[in-house]
Amino acid sequence: MIQLTFDIIENNKLPRGKIILNDNVLHNNFYDFTTFDIKPNVGSNILQITLDNKIEKEDTVIENNKIIKDVCVVLKEVKCMITKEILTNLDVSSSYATDKGEQLKTYGYLSYNGTYTFNFDYPFFIFQKNKLFYQ
Amino acid sequence: MTSYHAVFVYTPYSKIDAMPLAPALLKAICNQHGLKTTTLDYNIELQIDYKDKPWAGDLVSYLMHFVGMPTEAYDWYWNWVEEKAKELINLNCNWIGFSLLSYQSLCFTHDICYTIKKLKPNQKIIIGGSGISKDDNTRVPFKKSNKYMSDIMLETGMCNAIIINEGENVLIDILKNNKTGKFNAGKQLTHEELNQLPTPSYIDYKTDLYKDNSKIFHLTEQAVAATITGSKGCVRRCTFCDVYSFEPKFVFKDGERIADEMIEIYETQGITHFMMSDSLINGSMKAFRQMNTALAKRLPRTINYYGEYIARPKGQTTDEDYHLMAEAGCKHVIVGIESGSEAVRNHMKKKFTNEDIDIMIQSLHKVGITQEWNLMVGYLTETRKDFEETMELVKRYKDIKFPNMIVNPTGILHIFPGSPLFDTHLRQLDIEFENIPAEAVGLKWDFWFTKQNPENTFENRVSWWNELIDFCYAHDYMTEYRYNTKKHLAKRCIEEYKKILQK
Numbered sequence: 134m135i136q137l138t139f140d141i142i143e144n145n146k147l148p149r150g151k152i153i154l155n156d157n158v159l160h161n162n163f164y165d166f167t168t169f170d171i172k173p174n175v176g177s178n179i180l181q182i183t184l185d186n187k188i189e190k191e192d193t194v195i196e197n198n199k200i201i202k203d204v205c206v207v208l209k210e211v212k213c214m215i216t217k218e219i220l221t222n223l224d225v226s227s228s229y230a231t232d233k234g235e236q237l238k239t240y241g242y243l244s245y246n247g248t249y250t251f252n253f254d255y256p257f258f259i260f261q262k263n264k265l266f267y268q
Numbered sequence: 269m270t271s272y273h274a275v276f277v278y279t280p281y282s283k284i285d286a287m288p289l290a291p292a293l294l295k296a297i298c299n300q301h302g303l304k305t306t307t308l309d310y311n312i313e314l315q316i317d318y319k320d321k322p323w324a325g326d327l328v329s330y331l332m333h334f335v336g337m338p339t340e341a342y343d344w345y346w347n348w349v350e351e352k353a354k355e356l357i358n359l360n361c362n363w364i365g366f367s368l369l370s371y372q373s374l375c376f377t378h379d380i381c382y383t384i385k386k387l388k389p390n391q392k393i394i395i396g397g398s399g400i401s402k403d404d405n406t407r408v409p410f411k412k413s414n415k416y417m418s419d420i421m422l423e424t425g426m427c428n429a430i431i432i433n434e435g436e437n438v439l440i441d442i443l444k445n446n447k448t449g450k451f452n453a454g455k456q457l458t459h460e461e462l463n464q465l466p467t468p469s470y471i472d473y474k475t476d477l478y479k480d481n482s483k484i485f486h487l488t489e490q491a492v493a494a495t496i497t498g499s500k501g502c503v504r505r506c507t508f509c510d511v512y513s514f515e516p517k518f519v520f521k522d523g524e525r526i527a528d529e530m531i532e533i534y535e536t537q538g539i540t541h542f543m544m545s546d547s548l549i550n551g552s553m554k555a556f557r558q559m560n561t562a563l564a565k566r567l568p569r570t571i572n573y574y575g576e577y578i579a580r581p582k583g584q585t586t587d588e589d590y591h592l593m594a595e596a597g598c599k600h601v602i603v604g605i606e607s608g609s610e611a612v613r614n615h616m617k618k619k620f621t622n623e624d625i626d627i628m629i630q631s632l633h634k635v636g637i638t639q640e641w642n643l644m645v646g647y648l649t650e651t652r653k654d655f656e657e658t659m660e661l662v663k664r665y666k667d668i669k670f671p672n673m674i675v676n677p678t679g680i681l682h683i684f685p686g687s688p689l690f691d692t693h694l695r696q697l698d699i700e701f702e703n704i705p706a707e708a709v710g711l712k713w714d715f716w717f718t719k720q721n722p723e724n725t726f727e728n729r730v731s732w733w734n735e736l737i738d739f740c741y742a743h744d745y746m747t748e749y750r751y752n753t754k755k756h757l758a759k760r761c762i763e764e765y766k767k768i769l770q771k
Contacts (some may be wrong), residue, residue: 154273176386176401215423217413255423262334264342 134214135255137169138178140207144192148206148243150183163204170214173255180251183210184243193244208241208249218257227251247249272392273303273443274363275356279373279380280311283329286543287475288671290367292399292468293497294439300466301440304649307472310352310376314706316481317348321568324765325756332372332552335764337666343722346379350622353383363392363443368399374417377402381426394442395421396431401514402686418450433514436465456500459712467529470494470537477645493541494533496573498526498555502547504578507693508647510686511547523558530563544575549601553584560589563596570597576748577601579620579628587631602676605641608661609654612647616689625661631667640674645736646681646729648697649721655732659739666743675745677754680729684713702726704768714761726765734758 141148141164152160154171155178171180186191187204194202213221229239231247243249254260276291289305298305317325323341330337331343337345356364359568361624366377377395384391400418413420418430429442432452441447457465465525465633498518502511533539550556563571573596595694610622620628632639642660662675683699685691693699702715737758739753 174386174389175382176389182589201486213424215413215415216420254382256382256420257380258420262379264336264339 138210149186206245289495296466368397437554513686527562542573549575560596608658
């Protein structure tokens with residue numbers, strides 16, 4: 134069992150989107166929680182987290198070049214509840230494609246409408262041995 | 269419809285010796301119950317396949333210590349694992365069983381279980397052997413969970429069943445009734461149970477692999493050898509050894525029964541060479557004499573055997589015993605001499621003097637039994653002077669040439685759980701462990717220090733070890749292959765240690 138921990142940032146409305154694991158939609162609504170459990174397969178897994186209700190002009194408030202209000206989802210932690218391993222370096226095997234077709238490095242920060250895709254192997258102690266992490 | 273009830277696979281990494289016992293014994297037990305099974309040894313298959321690769325040493329370090337390896341090695345290895353996973357799946361077995369000799373078999377077992385489950389999620393997998401029974405989670409990066417390795421493997425879905433300790437009595441129930449979970453027989457086999465075990469069946473192993481690759485006496489002679497168990501547990505309780513923690517009683521088969529097994533294997537499977545898996549083949553002098561007498565009488569100088577042997581105090585082993593050993597087919601013994609210093613050996617509780625060693629060395633040599641000494645470096649109380657006594661010991665017998673005498677500088681002292689040093693002496697001997705991440709090269713239990721012997725630091729220990737490796741090689745007491753492997757390991761230990769200290 135893996136627990137995803139989020140920071141949910143709202144500005145008059147909650148962010149909304151889907152959590153999809155291996156093409157199975159596990160959640161499709163507002164992000165009104167900060168933790169979410171998923172049960173991966175032994176082997177390769179694809180986790181997708183989407184944001185679909187952001188209206189940039191309305192939801193993002195900038196003052197003095199600083200964002201003071203926003204609507205976004207931040208994937209803070211991916212933790213195996215069995216081994217207590219926490220994945221770091223999420224960007225090594227992830228991509229974030231916005232609806233405008235941009236590919237961004239986000240470090241788990243979803244602040245544009247789009248899909249964050251995270252490829253990982255389970256259990257994590259196998260994933261951690263992947264050459265991606267020591268090249 | 270499945271083709272087999274089970275396939276039993278011996279997993280890397282361990283030194284290649286004889287054909288491994290566990291799968292052969294499990295097969296024999298299954299035969300008794302009408303279950304169709306087969307056996308494979310991936311330890312030898314993997315080592316043959318990578319032995320000429322330039323990164324072979326790096327792959328060994330990965331398998332033993334979970335450290336990274338070059339990309340080329342990584343790609344080659346994972347392809348190999350996938351091929352083997354497919355091979356096992358294609359055998360169409362109800363259960364795939366992995367036998368783990370030690371914690372050094374864990375890394376590969378993780379990888380193969382992962383790959384099988386990835387390819388065929390509902391394939392049933394069972395794991396057993398000392399490598400999982402000790403439930404050592406110190407070598408993997410999730411010790412924070414405080415969970416045993418066996419529980420981690422079951423809960424993450426990497427396997428379906430795990431047998432802790434002796435599996436002989438629970439295996440059939442699991443295989444027949446598809447039971448899942450963790451099973452612990454909770455006790456050692458008794459003398460009667462040990463005597464009643466069937467003779468292991470080696471017929472499914474790919475014997476050519478051993479004929480071409482297994483230097484069973486660590487000499488030039490190559491042959492196919494079967495493993496036989498005469499006893500479990502040990503009559504000594506050496507301070508650095510953990511055998512007592514999982515086999516607290518010394519239990520042995522009747523000597524006649526051991527001889528019967530060897531003769532049956534010789535007659536039905538055509539195998540003439542045997543390795544004995546006992547902690548000490550002469551742990552029980554009574555059984556050892558019985559076995560040698562039976563072999564010498566029924567098959568004089570026909571089969572060959574070798575195993576771990578202890579130098580006994582003067583008078584406990586007679587000239588007649590040595591002659592009987594030779595007549596029965598004993599060709600080679602491995603002796604845990606460990607140190608040339610009596611003071612060090614006394615602390616270890618080895619219970620033999622330099623005079624006892626001398627008598628043993630000369631007696632074995634006289635009857636033509638080759639001997640191999642294991643020497644340990646950096647024992648807790650060892651000083652430079654003690655270490656020099658070990659070098660003196662090696663030099664003293666320079667007239668006995670390789671391969672009649674072989675010296676193996678095995679490594680530095682690990683102080684690990686289960687050993688008296690760890691379990692009962694830590695405080696008394698002021699032993700502390702450095703804060704070294706578990707995934708470092710070398711065991712976590714290598715990085716100890718004690719105020720009572722400040723010169724015995726990790727770096728000094730490895731440096732002495734290096735010195736002894738060079739010394740033994742210079743005196744022609746080890747093969748080039750062993751020399752290169754040991755040097756590589758010693759070099760990586762120091763490099764990784766320094767790297768960690770810099771972080």
